[in-house]
Amino acid sequence: MFRKLHDPGPSAVTILIDGKTVSAEAGENLAAVLLRQPEGWNRTSTVSQSPRAPYCMMGVCFECLAEVDGVGSVQTCLTTVRDGMRVSRQLGRRVLSA
Amino acid sequence: MRPDIIVIGGGTVGAAIAYGLAGFKQNVMLLDGGDRDYRAAQANFGLVWLQGKGMGLPAYQTLTRTSVGLWREFATEVEGLCGADLAYENNGGIAFCMGEDGFENRRAQLQRLHNQWDGGEPDWEMIDRTALERLLPRARLGKSVSGASFGRLDGHANPLRLLMALHEGIVRQGGVVRSNAMVLRIERVGADFRLLLDGEELVAPRIVIAAGLGSAALAAQVGLDVPLRPQRGQVLVTERFEPFLPLPASGLRQTGEGTVMIGATQEETGFDLSTTSDAAARLSRKTVEIMPDLAGAKLVRQWAGLRVMTPDSYPIYAQSQTHPGAFVALCHSGVTLAAFHARELARAIRDGELPDFLTPFHQRRFDVPKAA
Numbered sequence: 207m208f209r210k211l212h213d214p215g216p217s218a219v220t221i222l223i224d225g226k227t228v229s230a231e232a233g234e235n236l237a238a239v240l241l242r243q244p245e246g247w248n249r250t251s252t253v254s255q256s257p258r259a260p261y262c263m264m265g266v267c268f269e270c271l272a273e274v275d276g277v278g279s280v281q282t283c284l285t286t287v288r289d290g291m292r293v294s295r296q297l298g299r300r301v302l303s304a
Numbered sequence: 305m306r307p308d309i310i311v312i313g314g315g316t317v318g319a320a321i322a323y324g325l326a327g328f329k330q331n332v333m334l335l336d337g338g339d340r341d342y343r344a345a346q347a348n349f350g351l352v353w354l355q356g357k358g359m360g361l362p363a364y365q366t367l368t369r370t371s372v373g374l375w376r377e378f379a380t381e382v383e384g385l386c387g388a389d390l391a392y393e394n395n396g397g398i399a400f401c402m403g404e405d406g407f408e409n410r411r412a413q414l415q416r417l418h419n420q421w422d423g424g425e426p427d428w429e430m431i432d433r434t435a436l437e438r439l440l441p442r443a444r445l446g447k448s449v450s451g452a453s454f455g456r457l458d459g460h461a462n463p464l465r466l467l468m469a470l471h472e473g474i475v476r477q478g479g480v481v482r483s484n485a486m487v488l489r490i491e492r493v494g495a496d497f498r499l500l501l502d503g504e505e506l507v508a509p510r511i512v513i514a515a516g517l518g519s520a521a522l523a524a525q526v527g528l529d530v531p532l533r534p535q536r537g538q539v540l541v542t543e544r545f546e547p548f549l550p551l552p553a554s555g556l557r558q559t560g561e562g563t564v565m566i567g568a569t570q571e572e573t574g575f576d577l578s579t580t581s582d583a584a585a586r587l588s589r590k591t592v593e594i595m596p597d598l599a600g601a602k603l604v605r606q607w608a609g610l611r612v613m614t615p616d617s618y619p620i621y622a623q624s625q626t627h628p629g630a631f632v633a634l635c636h637s638g639v640t641l642a643a644f645h646a647r648e649l650a651r652a653i654r655d656g657e658l659p660d661f662l663t664p665f666h667q668r669r670f671d672v673p674k675a676a
């Protein structure tokens with residue numbers, strides 16, 4: 207799996223992924239953080255329910271969707287982490303009035 | 305084999321007629337145009353809809369009722385023949401009303417329409433907000449939603465699967481479907497029609513012109529002047545959600561796949577298929593007023609299609625007087641009317657004569673007497 211090559215040291219921030227505290231570097235790409243988690247996926251397909259992970263890393267494939275700070279279907283590869291950010295993996299089709 | 309009848313135009317209208325003709329054991333050939341043609345059949349909203357239709361022309365209410373009444377049995381037959389799932393549901397449909405004025409205006413409009421029609425029970429009732437909330441337990445309504453009109457005969461279907469299944473059904477019933485077969489000219493040769501295509505000629509004793517916006521040029525060659533204009537409709541589609549909208553509404557429906565379709569605009573912008581951010585903003589704003597939670601939905605697609613519009617918006621069904629055997633069929637609600645087209649219209653075309661109840665739809669209502 208992916209791992210971070212260097213220790214961010216003082217520029218480390220903390221985000222929550224499905225309630226679990228995860229360390230990241232200020233300015234880091236959220237999809238990159240998700241990719242180096244042991245689960246290795248960020249959503250399940252709305253059609254087949256199979257797990258999906260970031261793929262293109264440039265905003266075109268929509269594989270990297272997750273809920274970020276209460277907003278659903280955010281493209282995490284276009285999102286920069288922020289201290290205290292709350293991220294939830296998305297299971298299948300969303301429920302509208304969650 | 306020489307066809308008994310050639311249908312020109314492979315959209316939902318032409319395909320439904322050809323499907324019906326094939327079912328009536330006619331040797332039918334369906335010709336569809338090029339990839340760059342305007343195709344309402346591939347851009348539409350998928351409502352099979354009655355409520356609110358036919359102002360000023362009760363015959364259109366009757367026609368729409370007939371088609372809606374035939375739809376279930378028609379869908380079952382098409383599905384059985386082609387192994388398709390048309391996702392047809394007819395549990396009723398709603399038109400949301402905003403504010404007390406909106407509610408009363410809608411009631412007055414539907415009442416006026418009903419008074420014009422003397423065919424029996426209304427297909428609709430007005431329901432207040434509480435009753436509407438009971439119908440839609442999983443959708444939170446916006447503050448200004450005052451209620452809705454509920455049409456018990458309304459429904460929706462997957463229009464792309466319908467189109468595909470009709471094409472498939474024509475072939476399965478022994479007909480021929482040809483794409484990229486643009487008809488350039490129609491000539492009379494004796495009792496037959498000769499159709500000129502690019503590098504090819506086809507001959508048949510009967511033809512049906514159902515070529516959408518391409519029909520005016522063809523109909524003029526068989527003595528029928530059909531005034532048509534394009535009317536643009538833009539549609540928005542969201543990501544997929546768990547089911548929350550059990551009934552389709554005019555302008556807002558959740559598909560079997562879970563996406564929400566929003567639309568469609570009615571714009572007089574000529575032959576222009578552009579999508580605009582202005583339309584996206586207007587449609588979104590209106591939708592969020594009805595269901596505020598949709599503000600958080602991601603849009604995945606926006607498209608535009610051109611409706612096939614006549615001056616009074618009603619269909620044209622006609623046989624040419626100067627060229628008997630040449631028929632024209634045009635309308636703006638080809639999904640709703642598909643069952644009628646495949647059944648009664650196809651039967652009448654087979655028999656060579658349109659029935660009296662279609663007289664109000666003849667093209668001659670638009671003919672202006674020429675000044676001397």
Ligand SMILES: Cc1cc2nc3c(=O)[nH]c(=O)nc-3n(C[C@H](O)[C@H](O)[C@H](O)COP(=O)(O)OP(=O)(O)OC[C@H]3O[C@@H](n4cnc5c(N)ncnc54)[C@H](O)[C@@H]3O)c2cc1C
Nearest residue numbers: 315317337344345348349351487516518537609638639640
């Ligand atoms: C935005 C939008 C929303 C709509 N919503 C609904 C709805 O909810 N419910 C409903 O019932 N209806 C709806 N409609 C209308 C419906 O889509 C049409 O009535 C339906 O598609 C039938 O169109 P058609 O077959 O007449 O024309 P088209 O689909 O435009 O097909 C015409 C065909 O003729 C072919 N053609 C043209 N010229 C020639 C030629 N010279 N030779 C050979 N072929 C030719 C073209 O290639 C084309 O495929 C909607 C339409 C739009 C645009």
Ligand code: FES
Nearest residue numbers: 261263267268283
């Ligand atoms: S990884 Fe492809 S859009 Fe984000």
